[in-house]
Amino acid sequence: MNKIIGKPLDRVDGRLKVTGEAPYTADVPIENLTYGVIFQSAIASGKIIQIDTSAAAVAPGVINVVTYQQTPSLVKIPFFGSQQPQTTEKDHNIYYDGQHLGIVIAETLEQAQAAASKIKIIYAEAIPTLTMARAEIFEPESIFFGIMPGKITRGDVELGKAQADVLVEQVYTTPIEHHNPLEPSATIAMWEGDNLTLYETTQGVSATQRAIASVLNIPQENVRVISKYLGGGFGCKALLRSHTILAAIAARQVKRPVKVVLTRSQMYTACGHRSQTQQQLTLGATSEGKLTLINHIGTSLTSFFDDFVEPVGAATTMMYACPNLEVKYRLARINAGTPTFMRGPGEATGMFALESAMDELAYTLNIDPIELRLRNHADIDPYKELPWSSKSLKECYQKGAEIFGWLQRNPVPRSMRDRHFLIGWGMASATFPTNSGTASVKVEIFATGEVRVQSGTQDIGNGTYTVMTQVAAEVLGLPVQFELGDSNLPKAPITGNSMTVASVSPAVHKAAIAARDRIIQMAIADSNSLLYGSQAEDITVESGQIFLKQDPSKRDSYTDILHRYGLESLEVTEESSVNPESKEYAKHSFGATFIEVAVDELLGEIKVRRCVGVYDAGRILNFKTARSQVIGGITWGIGMALMEKTVMDANQGRIVGANLSDYLIPVHADIPNMEVQFLEKHDPYVNALGTKSLGELPIVGVAAAISNAVYHATGKRIRDLPITPDKLL
Numbered sequence: 043m044n045k046i047i048g049k050p051l052d053r054v055d056g057r058l059k060v061t062g063e064a065p066y067t068a069d070v071p072i073e074n075l076t077y078g079v080i081f082q083s084a085i086a087s088g089k090i091i092q093i094d095t096s097a098a099a100v101a102p103g104v105i106n107v108v109t110y111q112q113t114p115s116l117v118k119i120p121f122f123g124s125q126q127p128q129t130t131e132k133d134h135n136i137y138y139d140g141q142h143l144g145i146v147i148a149e150t151l152e153q154a155q156a157a158a159s160k161i162k163i164i165y166a167e168a169i170p171t172l173t174m175a176r177a178e179i180f181e182p183e184s185i186f187f188g189i190m191p192g193k194i195t196r197g198d199v200e201l202g203k204a205q206a207d208v209l210v211e212q213v214y215t216t217p218i219e220h221h222n223p224l225e226p227s228a229t230i231a232m233w234e235g236d237n238l239t240l241y242e243t244t245q246g247v248s249a250t251q252r253a254i255a256s257v258l259n260i261p262q263e264n265v266r267v268i269s270k271y272l273g274g275g276f277g278c279k280a281l282l283r284s285h286t287i288l289a290a291i292a293a294r295q296v297k298r299p300v301k302v303v304l305t306r307s308q309m310y311t312a313c314g315h316r317s318q319t320q321q322q323l324t325l326g327a328t329s330e331g332k333l334t335l336i337n338h339i340g341t342s343l344t345s346f347f348d349d350f351v352e353p354v355g356a357a358t359t360m361m362y363a364c365p366n367l368e369v370k371y372r373l374a375r376i377n378a379g380t381p382t383f384m385r386g387p388g389e390a391t392g393m394f395a396l397e398s399a400m401d402e403l404a405y406t407l408n409i410d411p412i413e414l415r416l417r418n419h420a421d422i423d424p425y426k427e428l429p430w431s432s433k434s435l436k437e438c439y440q441k442g443a444e445i446f447g448w449l450q451r452n453p454v455p456r457s458m459r460d461r462h463f464l465i466g467w468g469m470a471s472a473t474f475p476t477n478s479g480t481a482s483v484k485v486e487i488f489a490t491g492e493v494r495v496q497s498g499t500q501d502i503g504n505g506t507y508t509v510m511t512q513v514a515a516e517v518l519g520l521p522v523q524f525e526l527g528d529s530n531l532p533k534a535p536i537t538g539n540s541m542t543v544a545s546v547s548p549a550v551h552k553a554a555i556a557a558r559d560r561i562i563q564m565a566i567a568d569s570n571s572l573l574y575g576s577q578a579e580d581i582t583v584e585s586g587q588i589f590l591k592q593d594p595s596k597r598d599s600y601t602d603i604l605h606r607y608g609l610e611s612l613e614v615t616e617e618s619s620v621n622p623e624s625k626e627y628a629k630h631s632f633g634a635t636f637i638e639v640a641v642d643e644l645l646g647e648i649k650v651r652r653c654v655g656v657y658d659a660g661r662i663l664n665f666k667t668a669r670s671q672v673i674g675g676i677t678w679g680i681g682m683a684l685m686e687k688t689v690m691d692a693n694q695g696r697i698v699g700a701n702l703s704d705y706l707i708p709v710h711a712d713i714p715n716m717e718v719q720f721l722e723k724h725d726p727y728v729n730a731l732g733t734k735s736l737g738e739l740p741i742v743g744v745a746a747a748i749s750n751a752v753y754h755a756t757g758k759r760i761r762d763l764p765i766t767p768d769k770l771l
Contacts, residue, residue, distance in 0.1 A: 046516040047731075050666035053508045054524070055271070055501070064271045068228040068303050070241045075230070076105055076147050078292050078302040079154035080285055081161050082311065083141040086377040086695025087170035090134045090143070090163060097160040098146055103153030105296045107161075109144035113291045114257050116142045116284040118347050121187060122253065136165065137346050138378045139695045140311025145288040147296050170377035170695045174320060174343060177374035185351035185371050192351075194359055194369045196424070202335030202366030206326030209335075210402045214323060214395035214761045218343075218688040219316040221384055222702050225273025226309055231289040232299035238290055239266045245275045246536030248498050251529040253282035254290060270527040272502040277383030278313040279502075280538045285312060310700035314382025315688060317342040317352040321395040325402075326366075331409045331417045333364040340392065341372040348380040349373060353388030357473050357742070358396050359425040360628065362418040377695050383538060385678060386738040389474055390745070394682075397470035397746030398761065401753065405453075411469055411750070412439050412448065423628030431627035431727040432734070434658035435471065438634040438721065442469070442656040445717055446636040455757035463640040463649075466755025470743035472633035472657070476725070476734040478544040480619040482532030483553040485514065487561065488611045489604040491586055493518055495554070496525045499534035499546045504737055505667030506542055510550050512663060513731070517554035519583035520600065524550075532615060540631075540735035543663060545618070548729040553616035560612060562588055565598045570606055572596045624727045631734045633657035635676070637747040641755045646767030648752060650680055654717040660725040660734030672718045672740040679744020681707045684764050706764075 058064040083090075095107040110116050111132050118133070143163070148154035171177050182192040203209065230241040238260070244250045247267040255262040272279065285302050293300040304312060319342045326335030340354035355369030384390075404411040419436060422429050443449070451467045452458055458465035483497045495514045501507045507524055514522040525531065535545050562581050565573040565588060573581060573588065573596060582591050589597030604612060638652035655672055662668045685706035689698040699705065724732025745763060752770070753759045760769050 046512045047663055048665065049512070051508060051512060051664055053505055053667065054511050055507045066225055066271050066273055067230065067241050067243045067269065068301065070230055072230055072232065072299045075299050075301055076149060076296060077151040077154045078145045078147050078289055078300045079158045080142050080145050080288060080302065080308065081158045082308070083136045083139060083143055084163070085136055085165050085167050086139040086172065088136045088165045088167040090136065091166055092164040093143065094162040098157040101153065101157035101160060103149040104157045105147045105149065106292065107144065107146050108288065108292050108295060113287060116287060119282055119284065120253065120256060121281055138311065140308065142284040142288065142312060145292050145302070147292050147300055172376055172690060172692055172695045174318065174341065174374045177376050179341060179372050179374045181370065181372050182349055182351060186353055190353060192371050194355070195367065197366035199335055199337050199366050199368045202326050205334040207329040208327055208403070208406050210325040210399050210406060212323055212399060212402065212761055214321045214398060216319045216391045216394060216763045218318045218690065219384060219682065219686045220310055220688050220705060221276045221278040221313070222705055222707065223274030223276060223278065226304045226306065227279060227283060227285060227313055228303040229286045229289040230299060230301045231293035233294050236260070237264050239268065240286065240290065241268050242286060243272060243279050244269045245272065245280045245500055245502055245538050247500060247527060247529040248533050249536045250282055254286060257282065257287055258290060265529070267529040268527060269500055272500060275502045276385045277387065277538065280383055280536060283313055306702055307700040310688070310697045311379055314380060316384035316391070317344065317381035319352050319354055319391050321354055321392070323395045323399045325399050327403055327407065329407065331407050331414050333362055333418045334366060336362070336364045336367045338369045338396070339372065341374060343376050343378065343381065344373050345378060345380040346375050350381045352381065352391055354392030354395065356388040357393050360420065360423050360630070361396065361471065361473060363420040363424055364418065378690065385675070386474065386741040389738070389742045390682065393470065393472070393742050394745040394749070394763065397743055398749050401468065401750040402759065410453070412443060415439065415471060426628045428626065428628040431624060431629045432660065432723055432725040433632060434721045434723055435632040438632055438656040438658055441719055441721070442634040442636050442654050445719065446654045448636065455754055460640060462643050464643050464755040466639045466641065466751035466753065468747045468750030468754055469634060469636045470746035470750060472635060472739055472743040474540055474631050474735050474739040474742055476544055476629040476631055476728055477539050477541040478620055478729060479535035479541060480617060481534040481545045481549040482615060482617040483546070483549040484532050484613065484615040485553045485557040486611050486613045487557055487600055489601055489609060491520070491601050493520050493522045494525060495522055495550060496531045497534045497546055497549065498529055498531035499526045499542055500537040501526060502537050504671060505664060508667055509543065509663040510547060513547050513550045514554045517551060518558055520586050540737040540739065543733045544729055544735060547663060547731050547733060549616060549618035551731055552618050553614055556616050557612060557614040558583060560614060561600055561603055564603050564607060568603065568606060571598045571603065573598050621727060621729060627727050629728055629734070631657065631659045631736060631739045633739055635743050635747045637751045639748060639751040639755055641752060641770065646770035648684055648765060650712070650748065651714055653714055655740060656719040656721065657739060658721045658723065659736040659739060660723070660728065661732035662720050662722050663733065668720065668736060669718050671737050673716055675738070675740030676716060676744055677708050677713055679741045680712065680748065682741070682763065683745040683748035687764055
């Protein structure tokens with residue numbers, strides 16, 4: 043039988059994308075379409091006294107103007123759908139600059155834009171709170187929607203401090219960052235009677251279906267959400283946003299489809315961001331390098347109407363064996379929109395601090411950074427006190443060091459040079475939890491020989507179409523058409539938290555096996571088949587044929603079997619859920635990143651010259667798409683370390699340079715060739731296919747590895763991201 047799983051096959055949707063034929067949300071052709079333009083607040087704090095829409099309402103082409111007074115709340119949107127209807131009391135408060143206040147609907151986009159500019163708003167302005175230093179800080183009891191406690195302890199941190207021969211006590215900071223997907227968020231909303239259809243830029247069609255039904259207080263079955271292609275999300279398209287609510291309300295009022303596409307500047311205020319963090323981190327260790335204490339206090343920013351915490355200590359709790367630990371979260375409210383998930387939420391920011399501190403500790407103790415990590419390797423999860431479902435982190439260190447040539451490193455800062463460049467080598471660990479959820483898949487085999495596999499998952503650019511096709515095709519021995527991105531299809535989880543492969547691929551595998559086995563049973567029971575009376579375990583499939591393994595001349599075909607039974611198709615739906623046995627294990631992916639930087643001694647300019655990444659991410663379903671995910675994650679980590687920072691005006695609360703053209707991210711010239719290795723050890727407990735999380739793993743640790751390399755090159759420890767030339771001069 044042909045082995046397809048794991049092969050580096052080209053994306054099945056690749057041709058559609060490179061030729062421009064893939065219909066993204068704003069490209070979907072809809073008859074009788076109208077255009078919506080959202081208008082926003084121009085202050086960061088205060089109250090609305092009056093909104094004058096009279097001039098906009100009579101502008102050419104305008105059909106209607108809808109304000110926040112005619113909608114459910116546009117700020118206090120439930121993260122997940124609630125059975126409780128929203129309050130009808132209107133909130134006239136302005137919480138942040140750029141807050142959505144309403145929508146203008148017109149016959150053309152230009153007419154809607156012109157009319158929106160005519161809206162006049164009178165405010166009672168208040169002095170905004172815009173910085174962590176001026177905000178009131180509090181400690182939440184729980185974080186991440188109640189999933190994690192606000193404070194985690196084990197042992198006695200004071201005892202750990204007393205037992206330590208050395209202490210590293212530092213503060214690490216990361217700035218506000220924005221996602222900047224190539225495709226801006228967009229919605230096309232249309233009603234047919236009481237039924238709402240949304241063409242939506244979403245990372246979760248079913249989650250959006252639940253949430254919008256909850257907000258509009260309509261039955262969930264009356265909502266259909268479609269998202270066939272997504273031009274990047276990275277977390278900013280994971281939750282229901284106010285522009286979607288406005289589009290749905292507007293379409294219901296004008297009784298025509300309404301299209302809304304956010305501008306680049308609106309993407310900076312309306313779709314979340316990675317929160318600024320301040321992390322106080324203390325490590326205590328013996329002279330032999332054994333950790334006695336980890337104390338990690340993370341402060342992040344949130345809005346005045348939501349409690350969203352950047353979980354910087356999530357990896358700290360489980361990364362290293364240490365008897366005494368405290369992880370504590372603090373929040374500071376400012377006049378800004380609510381932060382949200384951003385690739386590697388918590389781990390990317392938190393591991394910058396932890397892995398930088400581990401490097402500082404290694405230098406303090408004069409121990410090689412890899413050796414220090416090995417001496418504190420967690421053989422079991424110290425947080426959950428469970429064995430790992432699988433863990434090959436030691437092998438990641440070993441393989442990465444071998445490829446990189448780590449043993450040739452002179453550990454003394456400023457000891458390695460290339461002309462006027464100071465050369466630095468740094469490394470860091472990576473980890474990300476392996477999560478999964480319930481997913482359903484339908485397989486339909488047609489008498490024509492075609493196969494259709496369906497699941498209400500999403501492809502956000504990570505290759506879901508391709509890998510799910512591979513899984514089904516290998517089982518069935520037939521070409522497969524995989525369909526996704528529609529809430530009418532069998533339910534699947536949100537594409538986030540690196541859980542799609544671990545959730546959906548087992549369901550695809552299970553449904554394909556069930557369909558194949560049913561066909562085999564039909565052949566065995568058919569006296570007109572050459573396989574009549576055979577044993578199922580003796581039969582295999584390939585190229586649309588089922589045959590005896592020991593005698594391939596005894597064969598039958600899918601099409602012939604279905605024709606003889608008088609069937610146009612055979613349909614099977616299966617569901618996979620979390621493996622109950624896996625609850626007895628801690629499930630994480632791991633990796634190690636090695637970086638070489640060259641720092642211009644005169645200019646302070648930093649260039650990443652080499653990168654090696656080695657990952658323990660379970661079974662790899664497609665090496666090419668997996669490698670692309672790693673390259674993308676490392677590239678993002680380079681941007682996080684050296685470039686990315688969203689600047690907010692400290693007086694007005696307005697984002698400065700709210701455009702992709704003004705937000706620094708790496709380009710091809712900034713990125714070296716990357717050596718990517720997968721250890722590919724199947725995890726027997728996560729799911730039947732042995733896969734683990736990958737998508738968010740490779741960004742984790744990159745910023746720390748670069749920071750550590752910069753220190754090795756220059757002797758200057760930069761604890762405030764991004765590391766820009768002015769901080770080195």
